[in-house]
Amino acid sequence: MQGLLPYILRRLLWTPVILLAVTFIAFAIVRLGPGDPVRVWQGQFSDPAAWARVRHAEGLDKPFFEQYAIYLKNLAHGRLGESSIYRNRDVADVIFPKVWRSAQLGLVALLVIFIVGVPVGVFAALRQGKWMDPFSISVFLFFQSIPIVVAAPVLLLVFTVKLHWLPAAGWGGIFDRCIVMPALALSLPGIAGVARLTRATTLSVLRDDYVRTARAKGLSEFRVVTRHVMRNSLLPLVTVIGISLATLVEGAFFAEYLFGVPGIGQFAFNAVQSRDYNVILALTLILAVTFIIASVAIDIAYTLIDPRVRYERQSG
Numbered sequence: 001m002q003g004l005l006p007y008i009l010r011r012l013l014w015t016p017v018i019l020l021a022v023t024f025i026a027f028a029i030v031r032l033g034p035g036d037p038v039r040v041w042q043g044q045f046s047d048p049a050a051w052a053r054v055r056h057a058e059g060l061d062k063p064f065f066e067q068y069a070i071y072l073k074n075l076a077h078g079r080l081g082e083s084s085i086y087r088n089r090d091v092a093d094v095i096f097p098k099v100w101r102s103a104q105l106g107l108v109a110l111l112v113i114f115i116v117g118v119p120v121g122v123f124a125a126l127r128q129g130k131w132m133d134p135f136s137i138s139v140f141l142f143f144q145s146i147p148i149v150v151a152a153p154v155l156l157l158v159f160t161v162k163l164h165w166l167p168a169a170g171w172g173g174i175f176d177r178c179i180v181m182p183a184l185a186l187s188l189p190g191i192a193g194v195a196r197l198t199r200a201t202t203l204s205v206l207r208d209d210y211v212r213t214a215r216a217k218g219l220s221e222f223r224v225v226t227r228h229v230m231r232n233s234l235l236p237l238v239t240v241i242g243i244s245l246a247t248l249v250e251g252a253f254f255a256e257y258l259f260g261v262p263g264i265g266q267f268a269f270n271a272v273q274s275r276d277y278n279v280i281l282a283l284t285l286i287l288a289v290t291f292i293i294a295s296v297a298i299d300i301a302y303t304l305i306d307p308r309v310r311y312e313r314q315s316g
Contacts, residue, residue: 011296019288023075026284027068030277071281081278085271091282095264099249099286102256102263104174106248109186114241116140117191121198122230128203137199140192148185152258155181169260182259186252197240201233208232238301246294249286 052061060067074081080091120140124133143151159166159181170178205211206229214224253265264283271279 008296008300011299015292018292019285022288023072023281023285024068026281027071028064030280031064031067075285080282083271083279084276085274085279091278095267095279095282095286098262098264098267101171101261102250102252102265103248105179105182105186105255105261105263106250106252108174108179108183109190110241110244110248112183112187113190113194113244114237116187117194118198118230118237120191121195122202122225124195125199125202125206126225133199137192137195140188140195143188144190144192146189148189148252148254149258151185151188152181152255155185171261178259178261182252182255182261185255185259194237194240197236198233201236202229205229205233235302238298242294242298242301245297246287246290249290 062070071081078092080095083089083091083094086094117140120136124136127133127136156168160168165177166180167178172178211224211228214228215221249264250268252263253269255261256263256265268279268283270276271283
């Protein structure tokens with residue numbers, strides 16, 4: 001652990017540089033690309049004098065690098081600008097509640113994926129060569145082949161129209177039953193990928209010498225699998241989990257649209273269509289921050305799970 005803290009600090013020191021590069025590229029694409037924020041704001045109303053004053057107040061009549069400096073200054077004070085879709089409201093007030101809803105939905109779907117996918121993958125690996133191995137994976141490959149635009153109407157037909165168990169749409173939070181169908185629609189296609197990866201990594205670990213030694217000592221199969229096999233087969237899954245956690249803030253457009261979830265996916269799509277430049281910049285920055293945090297978390301998890309990674313970093 002002595003070499004871990006300096007490594008994390010070095011990674012965190014690069015964070016401002018990476019964020020600066022991300023903001024500059026996103027700002028350049030938005031400002032130098034086709035379209036004009038003022039034209040988006042003015043809509044059907046045309047008053048050149050009034051909109052010239054708006055352009056001056058927003059700093060849009062200044063050179064590009066001066067505009068970027070103003071943006072960084074506002075960003076340092078926690079101001080993300082004003083949304084053109086929701087006028088007279090700060091972007092942060094609009095975005096963060098929607099990001100939180102999408103993150104709750106994505107987290108529930110992610111938990112379902114790994115809670116089901118990991119045991120299925122281990123189960124298939126332990127039964128290699130038997131009919132249960134391909135059958136268990138094929139069941140979830142079937143769900144993976146169904147697009148969400150097809151799965152959503154089927155879920156609505158079964159759970160809402162026929163059984164009357166769940167509401168057709170709406171949002172009541174992570175503990176409300178409205179989350180069940182969108183979470184199922186998001187999680188069912190992802191179980192097969194996690195199960196196949198777990199199966200592959202488990203098979204590679206089962207062939208190692210220390211597993212044969214543990215069995216030769218007379219340890220039960222349950223202890224061999226849980227204490228020796230699963231822990232050492234988790235490393236590839238750590239990367240998948242970290243990246244999946246980072247993508248929670250992206251939202252899921254189709255699931256949110258079809259099930260009436262007021263998340264960030266549909267809002268981001270509308271922001272791009274409406275050329276809501278400040279919202280686009282804010283979403284880009286939020287995604288960059290989450291991916292950086294996820295990257296550092298993955299490195300820490302690697303070090304905690306596998307002592308060999310810790311040794312390599314200390315010797316490096």
